[in-house]
Amino acid sequence: MRYLPLTPDDRASMMQRVGVTEIDELFADIPADKLLKAPLDLPAGKSELEVSRLLGGLAKRNLAASDAPFFVGAGAYKHHVPASVDHLIQRSEFLTSYTPYQPEIAQGTLQYLFEFQTQVACLTAMDAANASMYDGSTGTAEAVLMAHRVTRRNKAVLSGGLHPHYAGVVRTMSHMARDEAVTLPPDPAAGEDIIASIDSATSCVVVQNPDFFGNLRDLAPIAAACHAHGALLIAVFTEAVSLGLITPPGDMGADIVAGEGQSIGNPLTFGGPYVGLFATRQKYVRQMPGRLCGETVDAQGRRGFVLTLSTREQHIRREKATSNICTNSGLCALAFTIHMTLLGGTGLKRLARVNHANAVKLADLLARVPNVEVLNDSFFNEFTIRVKGDAAGVIEKLAARGVLGGVPVSRLLPGPGLDDLIVVASTEVNTDDDREALAEALKGAL
Numbered sequence: 001m002r003y004l005p006l007t008p009d010d011r012a013s014m015m016q017r018v019g020v021t022e023i024d025e026l027f028a029d030i031p032a033d034k035l036l037k038a039p040l041d042l043p044a045g046k047s048e049l050e051v052s053r054l055l056g057g058l059a060k061r062n063l064a065a066s067d068a069p070f071f072v073g074a075g076a077y078k079h080h081v082p083a084s085v086d087h088l089i090q091r092s093e094f095l096t097s098y099t100p101y102q103p104e105i106a107q108g109t110l111q112y113l114f115e116f117q118t119q120v121a122c123l124t125a126m127d128a129a130n131a132s133m134y135d136g137s138t139g140t141a142e143a144v145l146m147a148h149r150v151t152r153r154n155k156a157v158l159s160g161g162l163h164p165h166y167a168g169v170v171r172t173m174s175h176m177a178r179d180e181a182v183t184l185p186p187d188p189a190a191g192e193d194i195i196a197s198i199d200s201a202t203s204c205v206v207v208q209n210p211d212f213f214g215n216l217r218d219l220a221p222i223a224a225a226c227h228a229h230g231a232l233l234i235a236v237f238t239e240a241v242s243l244g245l246i247t248p249p250g251d252m253g254a255d256i257v258a259g260e261g262q263s264i265g266n267p268l269t270f271g272g273p274y275v276g277l278f279a280t281r282q283k284y285v286r287q288m289p290g291r292l293c294g295e296t297v298d299a300q301g302r303r304g305f306v307l308t309l310s311t312r313e314q315h316i317r318r319e320k321a322t323s324n325i326c327t328n329s330g331l332c333a334l335a336f337t338i339h340m341t342l343l344g345g346t347g348l349k350r351l352a353r354v355n356h357a358n359a360v361k362l363a364d365l366l367a368r369v370p371n372v373e374v375l376n377d378s379f380f381n382e383f384t385i386r387v388k389g390d391a392a393g394v395i396e397k398l399a400a401r402g403v404l405g406g407v408p409v410s411r412l413l414p415g416p417g418l419d420d421l422i423v424v425a426s427t428e429v430n431t432d433d434d435r436e437a438l439a440e441a442l443k444g445a446l
Contacts, residue, residue, distance in 0.1 A: 029176075063399050065268055069434035071362070073382045073425025074212065074407040075136070075163050075238045076271060077263045080429055085265050085338045089331055097330070100293075103306045109330065110305035114293040116337045123243045124235075124257040125250030126279035130290040132333040133276030133325060136260030137169040140206065140236050142289045142323055143258040143278065144170050145177070147204035147232045149287045149322070154179040156204050157197045160187035161211030163238055164412045170206065186413055188375055188384055188421060190215035195225040202229055204256075208236040209249065212413075213375070213423065214382040216246060223253025232256060240264050240277065240336075241427075242380040244352030256280045265339030266332050275332035285309070289323030354428045355381035362426040362435045369439055371446045375421075382425040384409070388446055391422045397445035403438050 006014075020026060027035065046054065070078050089095065093108060100106030100113075113131040120129035133139035144156045156174065158167050158181060167183055174181040184192055190211060198205060205226050209217040223233040235249030237259035249257045262274040280288050286309065294308030343351060359381040367374045371388035387394050391408035398405035406424040426435065 063402070063404060065404065068399075068402050068404050069430065069437045070404045071406050071424050071426060071430070071434075071438055072404050073239070073427075074412065074423045075165065075260065076268055076274075077239055077241070077381075077425060077427055078268055078429055079241065079263050079427050081265060081267055081335075081339060082342055084342065085335050088338050089335050094331065094334055099330075100307065103304070107305055110293050110307070112334050112337055113291070113330070114295060114305050115341075116333045117293060119337060119340050120261075120277045120279055123240070123248065124254075124259075124277070124279045125248035126254070126257055127250075127282035128285045128288070128292065129277065129279040130288050131293050132261075132329045133258070133278050133290055134329060135262075135272065135274040135276045136236070136238055136258065137163070137166045137276075138325070139258040139260075139276030139278045140166045140234070141169045141173040142325065143234045143236075143256045144179075144181075144204060144206065145173065146256060146280070146284070146287050146289060146322065147234060148179060150284055151203045151230060151232060153201060153203035153231075155201045156181045156206060157194065157202055158183045159194055159205070159207045159211065160184040160192050161190060161213060161215060161217070162206055162208045162236060163212045166206075166208070166236060166238075186409075186415060186418060187211075188213045188409075188418075190217060194222060198225050198229050198231060200229055202226075202231040204232045204234050206234045206236060208238065209246070210237070210239065210242055210380045210382065212238075213384040213409075213421075214379040215376055216378040216380065219249060219252035219254060223255075226255075227253070234258060239380065239382065241348070241352050241355055244348035245356060246380060250279070255284065261332070261336045264343075265335035265337070273329060273332055275329040275336055287322055290325050351428060352380075355426075358428065358430050358435075359383065359426040361432070362424065362430070362438070365435055365439045366424070366442065369442050369446070372442060381427055382423060385422050385424055386420050387422060387442070389420065391420050394442075394445050395422065398438070398441045401441040401444060403441040405438055405441065 065078055097109050100109045103110055117129040117131060133142060148154050158170060171181045194205060205222060207217060207219060207222055209219060211217060219235055226233045232255035233253060234256045235254035240261050240263040257279045259277045260274055261277045266274060291307055292309035294306055296304050296306050298304045359379060363374050363383055366372050366385055373386040374383060375386060376383040392410055395405055395408050406422040409418045409421040409423060
């Protein structure tokens, strides 16, 4: 067959080589109750035209982000991306380029990755950044694995304010590596005593700032406590624009920084592809996953770029690799770099101030709505409100009124005491009319 060229003898030989007698043994790590007992009950195949009509009808049932006042955040944010960003990344030399295995013919790719690293290092106030990860969640998990290698311990403490998806990815990778991941209870008020959870067995503490509920955190005391116990502080962020205004994690003592870069240069696009940002201190750079592009000179003394470190299993012996990340979200990293270059330092700070001002306006407005309580004492462009009744139901009522009003916490973090909470984000794209529409829709929904 064209797409399945292996014969039964080929498969038998492969199974004998890896030491299994049945195909099912290859799926031994999947819990038995998660395996399908029968094929999925799917409808018969359709023609291309029929599929197009069907999917078009389904799409019309959506309330798109561009068709309504939009206040959804919780890890993915709607920002204005200049048209020049998309125009430039569509150029064939960028759009079709691949991994820069041969530096002598990949100077353009290596240079923009070098610029990307420089921008991320400056944003986070860290010594070195890599040439990107898949996204913020896998970057966070890689940071935990890196901390284990550095400290030679295997216990991670996860803040209750860490994004649930990020915490879930860390727990999954920790489970498969037989490491320990201690997750503190959800903490909408940011009152957790995470320092009390640090002991001599702790490898790292993972804290998000701003956290999942929008609270701003002072990482300096946590960093000091980590270092006193020989542990590392991993600082996480989901909103890259916040780094234009709040104290960067490196200036608060973070040892490793991981986060999501989608907010700069990359649209929502239904949740991906995104780009993970990752930075660390110089002394830990050889344990950093992924790639590190460096600047050098060639035999004629001309400026050039190379892969200074590429400690992936594609380049060195598998047991020596720091990561099995097999791509670097290069096109998304380029979009980030182009947008950041257009903004510059002054533009990023101005954008961050506009975001914060818009969120303050919205918080003040919603605080005056009956049966709505704003929980945060501090925030950047995202905060949490408590509503009367079921928050998920309220969000559906808001959508029926033509407003995408936020993310019910229970959708990402089920648990007692969280059913009435909504995470609300307001970026530079929101207008006064949008904010008034949300306030009025909330009054009607409640």
